[in-house]
Amino acid sequence: MDAAHRPDAAGPEGLAGLDRRVADCRACPRLVAWREEVAATKRAAFADRTYWGRPVPGFGPPDARLLIVGLAPAAHGGNRTGRMFTGDRSGDVLYRALYDVGLASQPTSVSTDDGLRLYGVRVTAPVHCAPPANKPTPEERDTCRPWLVQELRLLRPTLRAVVALGAFGWQAALPAFTEAGWTVPRPRPAFGHGARVTLARTEGPLELFGCFHVSQRNTFTGRLTPEMLRDVLRTAADAAGLPR
Template identity: 85%
Template sequence: MDTSGLTGLDQRIAGCRACPRLVAWREEVARTKRAAFADWTYWGRPVPGFGPADARLLIVGLAPAAHGGNRTGRMFTGDRSGDVLYRALYDVGLASRPTAVSADDGLRLHGVRITSPVHCAPPANKPTPRERDTCRPWLVRELRLLRPTLRSVLVLGAFGWQAALPAFAAAGWTVPRPRPVFGHGARYTLAAEDGGDRSGGEDLGLFGCFHVSQRNTFTGRLTPEMLREVLTTAARTAGLPAGNRTTGPSGAG
């Protein structure tokens, strides 16, 4: 097993069994399945991050969906939330294709990595505070590994925002006090601490976006235009040439 870098981290995450409730739930879902996916062999394990090791933009969600990432083994892949997110990433030139259906579908991200503060699918999409805190060291390690190239983070939803702030602090950025307040379009700068192990890390642009949940997208609380706008802003802050595919750059990195 590769124990160095993001590859090693992803392997370790996929083998984690630290939270009994989440282990039982994800494995039960993988056994019983949903009728529409009866012929699938579910992943049924923690879902690691997805995207290149030199990403300049990190997207932070909440947790894998029971019949999405928990089924396919890849973040936001195989569910309607992922349909919305990857369509927007493709539209602004940050993904090679507009859909994500399986881990081997050939999808590539350009300068972007996607992760979550909780790596197992939780019952009712609601991790407990203890489960969130138990999973945090994985996010801290991921941030530290990405730090040499990472320039901005887009957090989807208030849960991810609150879970990620302590991870940013542990990974070498200063979180202002009072703490940054979540909101769609929220924007802050986290200063890189002058520590001996920063590995070239720089200040980090922090952006908020409503989560791409069905509740938000079906009601119009989050529209495709809103999502594309905040994605483009976060990507350009990171130095990625994002833009509408019909009028701007079609890819980066």
Template identity: 70%
Template sequence: MASRRPLPASPDFPARTACRVSSSSELDAAVATCRACPRLVAWREEAARVKRRAFRDWDYWARPVPGFGPPDAPLAIVGLAPAAHGGNRTGRIFTGDPSGDALYAALYDLDLASQPTATHRGDGLELYGVRITVPVHCAPPDNRPTTTERDTCRPWLARELELLRPTLRAIVVLGGFAWQALLPVLTSAGWQLPRPRPAFGHGAEALLTDASGERQVHLVGGYHPSQRNMSTRTLTPAMLRDVLHRGAVIAGLPGNGGVLEARAPC
């Protein structure tokens, strides 16, 4: 007798549901229904009720925010989680907040996005050869998910990368949290990490191979374009463009007015 499908509020909903979906569109739809983490559900819905004064006329999304971009992208970008009044408001990752302003402007400069701004779903923004996702799909209080929340959400990320695997060549990882969340997902999927275990840093790179040694995926680390990092110039627009450009080069994407010439990894 087949087991019943778990309810969205069940802690094992992501683990039991992610493996069943067969496309990125199915995955995105399933992610948006998840209620597996009570603290995150309460926070995202409270943010939608209270709102910021500037957004008092908005009808907040207030659900988990799925990934964004084509399902056959050779380049993935992995961030942290939606912002309470950004993606949690607009329903699209890195949309409607300062982090997204920085990221999409950089992608546009590299000819990887159709426009430099992201304001809302349906604003016409398209990504070219790039898919953006996160380890935690709900906005967390203080932008700090717990390890339990990260691990509960992990099956969504694992399945998304599995669906991307036939075309995936490079991953730009924005921030130490994303780096630490991503490595176990990749090892569980059969990718072999180099030794010593690669450490996060801006511009850090790591080359992973599958068990047969025939397929490779490159990781490129970059500081997260948070408002704090950008305002303190820990990360500058040029630094952000550099790591995204490096990922695009490795992925073999055209950009910035011409075909990018791939070079060997450092």
């Protein structure tokens, strides 16, 4: 990664500048090869579409009070559209729930020009490239962590709550919180749906919530229902002080 595209590189434009540097990252050879192969071969249903095929930056306002942390972009979702949780069934579930609880302007997210706006919420992931079989390696997770750390630092003035979707997002985020200036309890808290942990900081605490991931496996089997997801989002929004 060259100096200009490091997550800690100086940039006057805050999150917008960070997002541009994220989109130019080529630090993980396996992920670069996979995302670009998917973008070239495409899925038959999207054969006439131009895929993004790059790292997918976070999405949402720079003064967000609530952050949602997923896993990584989907090969034919975010990797195709260029926006987190956009253009796939997992995103359909997430954005419908955000809309239902008053945190999104519309219930669908299909493309970057569809007019969707999030109200006080930002969506990101600890790994910004689509990984083979939806499974980043520990090395890829750790290589990508500085992007999340810098994102957290830039959100720090307003951020009051975080929802981690799935054990991977939870476990990947904990060391990022520490590096960004919050105190994570010892021993590290375990992931669970409905888990709530307070992370201390001089300027004020951050409330961390656990939620099962919005994967098709979880939603199709009923492990995560729309009401379960809405309940977590409502609780997190209230902790963040967001009007609904």
